[in-house]
Amino acid sequence: MAEELFSQRTTTCGALNKDDNNKKVVLNGWVHRDRNHGSLHFINLRDRYGITQVVVDDDASPELQGTANELRMEFCIAVTGIVRLRPDSMVNADMATGEIEVKAEKIEILSRCAPLPFQLDDGLETREDLRLKYRYLDLRSQGMQKRLKLRHDFIFSIRKYLSGKDFYEIETPTLIKSTPEGARDFVVPSRLYPGKFYALPQSPQLFKQILMVGGFDKYFQIARCYRDEDARGDRQLEFTQLDLEMSFVKRDDVLSLMEDMFGHVFKEVMDVDLPVRFRRLTYADSMNTYGCDKPDLRFDLPLSDMNELAQKSSFKTFKDIVSAGGYVKALCAPKTEGVEFSRKFITELEDAAKIYGAKGLAWIKVGAENALSGGVSKFFAGLEEELVSKLEANEGDLILFVAHENWKRCCASLSAVRSKLGKDLKLIRKGFEFCWIIDFPLFEYNETGGHWEAAHHMFSMPQSQYLDTLESDPGSVKGDLYDLVLNGYEVASGSIRIHDVELQKRIFRICNFDDETAEDRFGFLLNAFRYGPPPHGGIAPGIDRMVMIMCEETSIHEVIAFPKNTAGISPMDDSPSFLDQEQLDDLHLTINYPKPKE
RNA sequence: GAGGGCGUAGCGAAGCUGGUUAUCGCGACGGCCUGUCACGCCGUAGAUCGCGGGUUCGAGUCCCGUCGCUCUCGCCA
Numbered sequence: 001m002a003e004e005l006f007s008q009r010t011t012t013c014g015a016l017n018k019d020d021n022n023k024k025v026v027l028n029g030w031v032h033r034d035r036n037h038g039s040l041h042f043i044n045l046r047d048r049y050g051i052t053q054v055v056v057d058d059d060a061s062p063e064l065q066g067t068a069n070e071l072r073m074e075f076c077i078a079v080t081g082i083v084r085l086r087p088d089s090m091v092n093a094d095m096a097t098g099e100i101e102v103k104a105e106k107i108e109i110l111s112r113c114a115p116l117p118f119q120l121d122d123g124l125e126t127r128e129d130l131r132l133k134y135r136y137l138d139l140r141s142q143g144m145q146k147r148l149k150l151r152h153d154f155i156f157s158i159r160k161y162l163s164g165k166d167f168y169e170i171e172t173p174t175l176i177k178s179t180p181e182g183a184r185d186f187v188v189p190s191r192l193y194p195g196k197f198y199a200l201p202q203s204p205q206l207f208k209q210i211l212m213v214g215g216f217d218k219y220f221q222i223a224r225c226y227r228d229e230d231a232r233g234d235r236q237l238e239f240t241q242l243d244l245e246m247s248f249v250k251r252d253d254v255l256s257l258m259e260d261m262f263g264h265v266f267k268e269v270m271d272v273d274l275p276v277r278f279r280r281l282t283y284a285d286s287m288n289t290y291g292c293d294k295p296d297l298r299f300d301l302p303l304s305d306m307n308e309l310a311q312k313s314s315f316k317t318f319k320d321i322v323s324a325g326g327y328v329k330a331l332c333a334p335k336t337e338g339v340e341f342s343r344k345f346i347t348e349l350e351d352a353a354k355i356y357g358a359k360g361l362a363w364i365k366v367g368a369e370n371a372l373s374g375g376v377s378k379f380f381a382g383l384e385e386e387l388v389s390k391l392e393a394n395e396g397d398l399i400l401f402v403a404h405e406n407w408k409r410c411c412a413s414l415s416a417v418r419s420k421l422g423k424d425l426k427l428i429r430k431g432f433e434f435c436w437i438i439d440f441p442l443f444e445y446n447e448t449g450g451h452w453e454a455a456h457h458m459f460s461m462p463q464s465q466y467l468d469t470l471e472s473d474p475g476s477v478k479g480d481l482y483d484l485v486l487n488g489y490e491v492a493s494g495s496i497r498i499h500d501v502e503l504q505k506r507i508f509r510i511c512n513f514d515d516e517t518a519e520d521r522f523g524f525l526l527n528a529f530r531y532g533p534p535p536h537g538g539i540a541p542g543i544d545r546m547v548m549i550m551c552e553e554t555s556i557h558e559v560i561a562f563p564k565n566t567a568g569i570s571p572m573d574d575s576p577s578f579l580d581q582e583q584l585d586d587l588h589l590t591i592n593y594p595k596p597k598e
Numbered sequence: 599g600a601g602g603g604c605g606u607a608g609c610g611a612a613g614c615u616g617g618u619u620a621u622c623g624c625g626a627c628g629g630c631c632u633g634u635c636a637c638g639c640c641g642u643a644g645a646u647c648g649c650g651g652g653u654u655c656g657a658g659u660c661c662c663g664u665c666g667c668u669c670u671c672g673c674c675a
Contacts, residue, residue: 033635040632051635058632073625090633098635115626118609125610129667182675202675229674355601355671457675493675566668 006110007078014050018099020083025102027052028110030140031075041068043104045079048145053092053101054079060104067107074113074120074140080106128557133571135562147559150269151547155222157265158242165257167218167244172207174200174224179521181458181511184228186237194588200226203540205457206525208245209497212536213528217247222543231566233555234489234545238564244494245538251480251496254539255280255436258484258492266432270550278434278484286437287408291329291415293437296488299427301418303411304391306330306401312386315362315379318403326405329414332366335396336425341365345424346375346398352420353402358413362401366393376401419488432549435485439463442479443510451512456481458507459525460495461537467503474510484541491546494539501529 009028016025032046041056056068071077081102092098117134118126121141131138138144159169178185178199185199201207203225211219223243231237246254259278266272279297286293289302310318310328318328333341350361363375370384380387391399400417404410422428442462443452452474454460462470466477484492498504504526508518519526544556557563564570584591 033637035634035637036631037634037637038631040634042634042637044635053635055633087633090635092635095635115608119624127605127609127667130609183673205675227674230672232674233669235674351602357671454675460675567666 006108007080007106009078012049013045013047013052014096016052016083016097016100016102018085020100021085023083025081025083027054027079027081027102029077029079030113031071031073031077034071034073036069039065041065043068043071043079045077045102046140050096052097053086053095054081054104054107055101056104056107064104064107067109068104070109071107072113073116074137076110076113078106078108078110079104129565129571132557132563132565135572139561143558147547147551147553148561150551151543151559153269154265154547154550155543157268158220158261159222161261161264162218162220162244165218167220168216169221170211170216170219171221172201172204172211172223176201176207177521177524179206180513180517181454182227186226186228189587189589191586191588202227203241204243205459206522208243208538209459209525209536210528212245212247212499213531213533217534217536219246220244223540231564231568234548236556236560236564237568239545239556240543241540242543243538243540245536247534247536249496249535249537251438251482251537254494254496254537255482258539258541262434266550272432274432274434278436280436280438282439283437283441283478284439287411291411291413291418293440293483294485294488294490295415295435296419296422296428297433297435297485298429298431298487299422301331301333301421301427303329303331303414303418306390309380309383309387309390310401310403312383313379314381315376318362318379318401321403321405324405326403327407327410328401328403329410330391330399330401331414331418331421332391332393333398333400333421333425334427335394335398339425341398346400349400349417349420352416353413356412356416357406357409358402358404361413361417362403364399364401366395366397366399368395433487437483437485438481439478440481440483441475442466442477442481443474445475449512453511454507455479456493456495458511458513459497459504461498462503462507470506470510480537482539484539486546487549489545489549490542491549492539492541494537496535496537499529499533499535501526504529 006028007026010026013027013029027045027047029045029047031043032051033044035042039058043054043056044051045054056064060068079102081104083100084103086092086099086101116137118130118137120137121143139148163169175188175198178187178197182202185202187197187199190196190198201223204221204223208219208221221243222240224238224240226238228237246257256277259276263274263276266274281289281295283293286295288305289295291303306328307322310322313319322328339345346361346363353361364372364377364380364387365374366388367373370388372380372384372387387393387399393399400414402410402414402417404413441455442460444455446453456479461480463478463480470477480496482494483490498507505515505518508522509515513521544559547559548554548556551559553559562570562572569575
């Protein structure tokens with residue numbers, strides 16, 4: 001231990017400026033770029049804080065020259081030298097440290113770097129599985145450094161804000177009881193109890209409710225959650241949410257707390273001003289106007305109900321669907337500079353609609369003085385004025401219709417068209433458009449199972465006006481449920497909870513859980529509710545998704561240090577992996593491998 | 599479970615209706631270079647064109663199968 005291992009930094013690569021002239025400094029970092037002019041040698045040295053130019057002059061000792069010539073990309077080095085001003089004409093205005101450079105007196109190679117498997121900072125051009133395999137290199141890129149810093153700032157700001165509002169951060173277990181509803185559980189076998197399993201939490205839902213019964217009336221947690229379902233760009237097997245719950249609150253208390261919190265956090269982290277109150281849309285209005293329950297409000301392009309006009313038209317396809325209880329909806333794509341409403345363009349929109357179940361996409365072009373042409377225009381003869389005024393269409397616009405027996409399919413299909421138009425017609429405004437979706441239905445019918453189930457989860461409070469008709473008409477019951485939507489993504493979901501044993505049991509029964517099963521699965525919650533539970537409610541914003549949107553990214557992988565790929569594999573550590581027979585024996589497990597396909 | 603896209607040197611790409619020795623940039627390696635900052639210049643190595651089969655005189659290119667990655671539907675209270 002007597003000998004010094006390396007010269008330890010006295011400052012960082014982002015800190016020096018002209019005030020440090022003539023100072024002797026030590027920098028530690030990585031070789032970011034290396035420009036060797038023979039007897040004059042420039043090295044851009046990088047660490048988390050920035051980049052500083054190091055110079056090896058022609059008067060350097062042969063030893064120093066030799067070391068400098070050995071340097072390669074991403075070598076980890078220590079540089080001892082003197083800060084000096086750059087000649088006026090050599091100042092680099094693009095660099096934070098561009099006014100100075102460090103004249104090297106000593107360079108120590110702390111470790112060498114093998115030839116890189118890909119170029120750093122070309123991160124986004126490189127295949128993602130390669131970036132994930134060598135994540136430690138990818139993390140050095142300025143993009144990843146910036147995004148993970150923002151993630152840290154975001155979480156830190158939330159912690160400060162909530163702590164200032166008297167919230168306690170309390171951890172809940174990650175080895176818990178498997179509950180039957182929701183997504184598939186990840187499970188952990190129990191060694192001590194053969195055949196028994198823990199489950200990893202899909203969210204801390206029941207525990208946070210029990211914390212309310214325990215008297216911690218303002219709780220939050222930055223909680224890891226696990227759901228064993230197929231991944232997507234905006235979701236993966238494990239993710240992080242801000243889990244939050246409060247006692248003695250009503251819906252609007254939760255909503256305004258979140259508005260205030262995100263207002264503070266966005267200002268502090270990004271210097272962005274959010275509106276004091278976010279727009280509120282009922283679920284029904286959102287579906288009818290935007291075709292989905294997570295509308296991107298950075299552009300307008302509303303959907304219109306066309307059932308009445310469809311009935312008046314001579315288009316048999318539409319009339320049949322409306323007569324059969326179906327729906328016809330339309331939207332009007334505005335004439336846009338540089339965009340031709342060609343057959344190809346319309347076919348691409350139609351393909352987008354078909355993914356969500358539409359059989360086709362009917363269209364009409366709007367000409368001068370309400371003249372209609374092309375597509376299904378001939379079936380609307382005599383209805384030109386009514387159609388054009390209903391959709392507020394102008395000359396050069398394109399009207400698009402979707403008809404479907406199923407309301408949700410109709411909405412979703414045309415919503416996909418709306419989204420594509422938003423991009424193709426460049427209608428999307430910059431910025432952050434939050435909105436609340438409220439008044440969700442409490443139940444939806446499970447066709448395959450032939451019973452009702454909770455649209456969100458079974459612990460949400462029905463709105464009081466439906467308490468007498470829960471059983472007789474579950475389909476029309478609205479709950480005290482709310483989602484927060486940002487730029488077309490669902491970023492938070494919450495509700496006021498049930499805190500009454502009898503009401504909770506009624507919900508279980510409607511969702512096909514008899515009293516015995518409910519007792520077996522959720523007995524601990526029902527038990528807790530026998531001991532003076534407070535009225536309570538909460539919400540859970542998704543951290544990954546929010547940070548992704550703040551970074552203007554479209555994949556949460558970009559804001560997670562070590563993500564899994566879409567197949568649930570981590571290419572770096574190669575998980576999941578097989579267990580030794582010994583481990584399996586300890587856990588009392590026998591693997592039942594699937595038979596290979598014929 | 600289903601559909602679309604991609605797979606050519608370490609990385610990113612080009613390669614047209616099949617036709618000599620498969621190009622280009624970055625990177626690697628060697629050399630030259632006193633003011634660069636994506637330094638420049640000269641040179642060298644590096645590719646079973648994902649894998650298997652087929653059609654053809656001839657396949658990176660066409661066909662079939664398969665694997666991997668990726669986007670999406672289903673799924674995700």
